[in-house]
Amino acid sequence: MASRHLQSIAVGAALILAAGSAIAQGGPPIVIGSSLPLTGTVASFGQHSRWGAEMAIAEANAKGGVLGRKIEIDFHDNRCNPAEAVKSVTQMLSEKKYVAIHDGLCSSVALAIMPLVERAGIPFVVANASATSIAEKSGVGGNKWTFKVNPTDASLLDALIRHLHKDGKASGIAFLGEDSDFGRAGSDGLTQALAKLNLKLASTDYFQKGAPDFTGIFTRIKAAKPQQLALYAVSADFQNAMRQWAQLGGGVPLTGRPLVDQVPAEIMASGLLDGTTSVQPYDPSVDTPGNKAFVAAFTARNKTAPILVSFESYESIQILIDAIRRAGKTDPAAIRDALAATKFSSILGTTVEFDQNNLAHNNAIILTIRGGKVVVLGMSKT
């Protein structure tokens, strides 16, 4: 028994030594700071974002890290609250050990972090926040340190409205979204995309995050008989909205960015949402070799399939690591310049580059629900 223990210890020590040699001891770990909602109403999204980031870092470390050093990431909870994010990111920046700040997840939070990273001169890689104003204020917009990896609502909704217009379905869209930068970016994006076709939203309504009852507003929307309803809700709000929509009999196809992968299975199977169209930066069913490998590895690691934010964090951390590698040093300005020159092969089958607003352009996925199932209609570069 004792010899078996010794054998195990020897094997363990050999593995540690092997890992140590893979990541040559070129210095202390390179640390990325991340601000995510790990508690609060959208914590389930924060958790998925965290898993995506952790997986990208684990893969990079398994390949020897970057610049011969191990990569680490510290997560700080922001509760999707800009004030909490400002507090934790200010603390992170004062510690001066982080080479870049990652994410924010909520649009309001990302917008609150932007002036902080600009003053500190640290790259900020936005993975999940979708507000168009983030990109408008970045690059030539003023903030040289913010890089938005996921597409803006405006670019996604442009792609969707073009698609709907081809089928004559772009008119008569009612909008219902959460009263936040996320929801308002959705209504602004739709308004602008429709304006290009001389069309308008049929109605615009916002609900307070966490308010569970939608029966009143759904009654009003159904009575107005719009052609489609653009719904901007996440987490428990989305689940409550879906259930109450189904209980009231639906009757109007959804559009915009409804989270079709999170619709309760029984509602999906009922066919009630057939005809729904959605545009998303990602869907797990995208049929590319890179995505299949990602879905399999993520599912094996986290015992659940990836969602949109898991993918976005995964690729944004990969892009950041790639920039550090190309910069050849951890100097923030060098990383910022390397980020700007990114040419990254996405698992969605396209090459991601940043434009003059530091906004990355990847494929948008146009989805529909047909026969109770989500079907990818196609991909369109944003």
Place this chain on the structure above:
Amino acid sequence: MDPSFLLQLLLNGIVIGVIYALIAMGLSLIFGVLEIVNFAHGEFYMLGAMLAYFVASSTTLGYWPTVAIVTATALCLGFVLYEALLASLHGEGFERSILLTLGLSMVLQNGAVFLFTTTPKMIAGSLTYSNIVLGGLRVPVLRLYALGLGLAAFAALFLILHRTRIGKAMRGVAQNRDAALMVGIDPRAVSRLAVAIGIGLSGLAGAALAPVYAVDPLMGSAFVFKAFAIIIIGGLGNISGAALAAVALGVLESLMSGFLPLVLVDAFAFVAMIAILLFRPQGLFGRGVRV
């Protein structure tokens, strides 16, 4: 205007109003007897819904046994809450009671986040999407059940308070704790029962609404702030006032949501609360008839 549209809004409003009442009555009872504002009330509603979710998803018990189990558990929890935390206040220290229940609320909410995560949980059963359809009107069956439970809870509470000795004792303690003690009423036993019933009602609300709304650790705060507004509008400690204010608020909010932006609808309860505090601090139905 289509009359069925207005009727649908009215019906939605009555149901949501009774749901508000179910939560507000427990809060009002605890304030009426102990003069404690229970900031953790929403968390007991959440725990009731969470327990209902786990009972429904891990057993084959139906809706009614689940409601009974959760309500009984919440009653017991109320006893424990009183003996463990609230009894030490001895009817004094209003500020201490606020800090204590606020702290308890945070512990329960964050404990639930830690244990259950914030991923919303949905109870799906055979009745989930069943509706009663009358012409153009639709009412989900589970909302009707919640409506029935709310009305039954109000009737039972009213009968307990006005037709039983223990109810008289509660009203006695609420009116004058020292005088009640002098005539042989044990204020501690009465307070313990009031807290148990109050928490039991929040558990009942959680169980009744778990199949209606998504269950998550933060769901308590959605209703509890509105419940505070309701008990202030109805008259602090006045259960009938709270119930009437809750139904009136539910109906008004629903009717307004048919025509006005939701942001204004959400603000209505709090604007009404501020107006009441300024112009009729004793509430619409006053404190004279409390509990």
